[in-house]
Amino acid sequence: MSNGSALTASRLVYSEPGDPINVIRKETFPLPEPGDQEVLLEMLAAPVNPVDVNIVQGKYPMQVECPGYEGVARVMKLGPGVRSLKVGDHVIALRYVGTWRTHLALPEQVLLQVPKELGIAEAATLTCNPPTVYRMLKDYVEVKPGDTVIQNGANSACGVLAIQMCRQWGINTVNVIRDRPNVEELKTFLKNLGATYVFTEEEIKTTDVFKTGRLEKPMLGLNCVGGKNAAQLIRHLDFGGVLVTYGGMSMEPIYVPTSALIFRDIRLEGININNWFDQEKNFADRAKMFKDLISMLKNGQLKAPPHVMVNFERYEEALKNTLSKDGMVGKKYILDFSVVRSKF
Amino acid sequence: MSNGSALTASRLVYSEPGDPINVIRKETFPLPEPGDQEVLLEMLAAPVNPVDVNIVQGKYPMQVECPGYEGVARVMKLGPGVRSLKVGDHVIALRYVGTWRTHLALPEQVLLQVPKELGIAEAATLTCNPPTVYRMLKDYVEVKPGDTVIQNGANSACGVLAIQMCRQWGINTVNVIRDRPNVEELKTFLKNLGATYVFTEEEIKTTDVFKTGRLEKPMLGLNCVGGKNAAQLIRHLDFGGVLVTYGGMSMEPIYVPTSALIFRDIRLEGININNWFDQEKNFADRAKMFKDLISMLKNGQLKAPPHVMVNFERYEEALKNTLSKDGMVGKKYILDFSVVRSKF
Numbered sequence: 001m002s003n004g005s006a007l008t009a010s011r012l013v014y015s016e017p018g019d020p021i022n023v024i025r026k027e028t029f030p031l032p033e034p035g036d037q038e039v040l041l042e043m044l045a046a047p048v049n050p051v052d053v054n055i056v057q058g059k060y061p062m063q064v065e066c067p068g069y070e071g072v073a074r075v076m077k078l079g080p081g082v083r084s085l086k087v088g089d090h091v092i093a094l095r096y097v098g099t100w101r102t103h104l105a106l107p108e109q110v111l112l113q114v115p116k117e118l119g120i121a122e123a124a125t126l127t128c129n130p131p132t133v134y135r136m137l138k139d140y141v142e143v144k145p146g147d148t149v150i151q152n153g154a155n156s157a158c159g160v161l162a163i164q165m166c167r168q169w170g171i172n173t174v175n176v177i178r179d180r181p182n183v184e185e186l187k188t189f190l191k192n193l194g195a196t197y198v199f200t201e202e203e204i205k206t207t208d209v210f211k212t213g214r215l216e217k218p219m220l221g222l223n224c225v226g227g228k229n230a231a232q233l234i235r236h237l238d239f240g241g242v243l244v245t246y247g248g249m250s251m252e253p254i255y256v257p258t259s260a261l262i263f264r265d266i267r268l269e270g271i272n273i274n275n276w277f278d279q280e281k282n283f284a285d286r287a288k289m290f291k292d293l294i295s296m297l298k299n300g301q302l303k304a305p306p307h308v309m310v311n312f313e314r315y316e317e318a319l320k321n322t323l324s325k326d327g328m329v330g331k332k333y334i335l336d337f338s339v340v341r342s343k344f
Numbered sequence: 345m346s347n348g349s350a351l352t353a354s355r356l357v358y359s360e361p362g363d364p365i366n367v368i369r370k371e372t373f374p375l376p377e378p379g380d381q382e383v384l385l386e387m388l389a390a391p392v393n394p395v396d397v398n399i400v401q402g403k404y405p406m407q408v409e410c411p412g413y414e415g416v417a418r419v420m421k422l423g424p425g426v427r428s429l430k431v432g433d434h435v436i437a438l439r440y441v442g443t444w445r446t447h448l449a450l451p452e453q454v455l456l457q458v459p460k461e462l463g464i465a466e467a468a469t470l471t472c473n474p475p476t477v478y479r480m481l482k483d484y485v486e487v488k489p490g491d492t493v494i495q496n497g498a499n500s501a502c503g504v505l506a507i508q509m510c511r512q513w514g515i516n517t518v519n520v521i522r523d524r525p526n527v528e529e530l531k532t533f534l535k536n537l538g539a540t541y542v543f544t545e546e547e548i549k550t551t552d553v554f555k556t557g558r559l560e561k562p563m564l565g566l567n568c569v570g571g572k573n574a575a576q577l578i579r580h581l582d583f584g585g586v587l588v589t590y591g592g593m594s595m596e597p598i599y600v601p602t603s604a605l606i607f608r609d610i611r612l613e614g615i616n617i618n619n620w621f622d623q624e625k626n627f628a629d630r631a632k633m634f635k636d637l638i639s640m641l642k643n644g645q646l647k648a649p650p651h652v653m654v655n656f657e658r659y660e661e662a663l664k665n666t667l668s669k670d671g672m673v674g675k676k677y678i679l680d681f682s683v684v685r686s687k688f
Contacts, residue, residue, distance in 0.1 A: 060603060060607060248602025248603070253600050253601050254599075254600040254602065255599065255600075258570050258591065258592025259404060261589040261598075262592075262615065263404060263616060264405075267611065267613050268600060269611050270609060
């Protein structure tokens with residue numbers, strides 16, 4: 001392995017928000033030297049998430065220099081004061097650091113070591129979606145075995161995680177997807193993952209699954225779509241229920257009927273896992289959560305999202321595919337740094 | 345005073361939701377006899393509130409036999425087991441009982457005695473709006489002296505109470521009203537009540553009162569309008585702020601941008617004071633609240649809403665005026681039972 005002293009690193013950057021294909025460029029930078037309590041990392045893999053694309057597009061109120069919400073890295077060099085990690089360990093960062101780069105130096109305390117037995121794709125996609133889903137199921141309303149959770153965008157990366165975690169915890173899921181060619185195939189896929197019911201946007205409007213008492217009305221709804229679709233989730237929530245929003249794929253606002261708030265005591269909240277990680281009061285829960293998640297991933301109770309590894313040099317391919325509709329709702333494209341590394 | 349034995353009482357009832365003028369009829373009924381722990385009441389005054397009209401219209405998911413959310417009554421006869429009240433006391437009911445009637449028997453424990461020095465209009469309008477505003481300012485987010493609250497429908501009955509309570513507690517208010525002829529007159533009226541700023545719906549879109557730091561961004565918004573107007577309140581809320589909805593005058597849903605929930609940690613809740621009263625955990629807070637409210641009303645720190653007393657026999661006039669736009673946002677019409685009573 002290189003000691004890094006004469007090497008250059010490279011990263012993806014942008015100056016002004018816009019179409020990622022146009023504004024993102026690759027640049028080299030000197031390999032950073034870790035400070036006293038820092039470690040130098042070489043990235044192993046970093047997903048291109050829809051949220052990353054939206055940040056570059058300027059659709060979210062956030063601008064960064066180097067994008068990339070998550071990824072897994074290997075410890076390459078330790079600062080003199082580092083005690084908890086050793087060279088070769090695999091780590092993820094519990095803060096937005098910009099992972100679309102070959103190398104970065106980070107303070108020891110923002111890093112979480114992950115076992116090497118965890119697959120690279122599992123580790124690279126561990127920071128963002130699994131904690132978002134875990135917190136949504138834990139923090140907003142008590143959901144017990146036998147209860148029901150309703151969600152839209154059920155085939156999204158978070159959607160399929162919610163199905164799997166709920167199955168694991170004995171919670172029923174009512175899953176809403178957009179109508180599409182071969183919709184039965186997607187329904188079967190989701191049911192095989194553990195979905196209790198899967199409905200299209202049309203079907204959810206008229207379902208009698210709650211009226212007939214086959215399922216308890218849900219106290220929790222997970223929304224990543226917005227618009228009228230979210231209003232349907234709100235309609236099915238029980239008295240005192242909560243709709244937690246983690247995305248807005250339809251690019252439409254959420255339509256909330258006044259009567260739901262006043263007469264059914266419905267509450268609307270949003271989650272941003274980045275904010276959650278930043279709050280000191282959550283540090284204890286963080287450790288327990290990752291222990292649970294890593295255990296479920298290692299047991300195969302949670303599966304990594306369908307994904308394609310794309311050589312970092314061909315990052316434009318990953319951006320293009322994530323921008324297309326198929327990318328958004330289908331496979332996740334993960335930047336793979338192994339070719340870059342092998343040059344050293 | 346009559347002992348009621350040979351008398352009949354009368355009340356307003358409806359069987360099917362519809363236009364109140366068409367569906368509401370007056371009927372007589374035998375004067376009820378109070379049970380052991382009940383008291384027989386004669387109503388003194390009962391407002392016709394927009395919410396009452398909406399219930400009769402079937403716009404709210406609630407149907408009752410005899411409408412009427414609030415009102416003040418006089419104790420006429422005690423059941424043998426009643427200890428806390430005496431004949432002649434003035435009381436209000438802390439539960440939906442249907443106040444549009446000359447007499448009713450109620451359990452002692454749902455009644456709150458109010459001092460006779462409190463004006464009849466003040467007491468008649470004490471159950472619904474003042475507690476709604478009080479709870480909105482106390483229960484959703486901490487609002488301290490020097491902080492800001494933003495609200496729409498600022499000239500509504502609740503709106504003007506919020507202005508007065510905030511002034512009393514050292515809280516700044518940013519108040520949104522619809523543009524109208526003589527808007528400056530209404531602005532002056534609200535400023536004289538204690539409003540810090542008053543803006544029309546157009547003006548609130550471009551105000552720099554937060555940007556320039558003249559006021560802290562609000563952590564609390566009070567919404568009784570919905571639609572795009574509510575979205576403006578959400579836009580001005582600070583990170584972590586709450587929009588509490590207590591009405592939907594525009595009859596439009598609330599448009600909530602996804603990014604507000606995710607990136608600004610905004611929360612949406614609703615309040616229904618009837619539900620609040622029903623919850624046992626609130627019984628202690630209830631006593632303190634009414635002590636505060638009655639004290640503010642007696643001191644003139646809170647004023648009764650602009651109102652017109654209408655003889656109960658002429659209830660249709662009160663219904664018609666409340667149905668008109670002017671009624672909804674202007675004077676409150678209060679059914680006055682004194683003429684009925686004087687017959688006994």
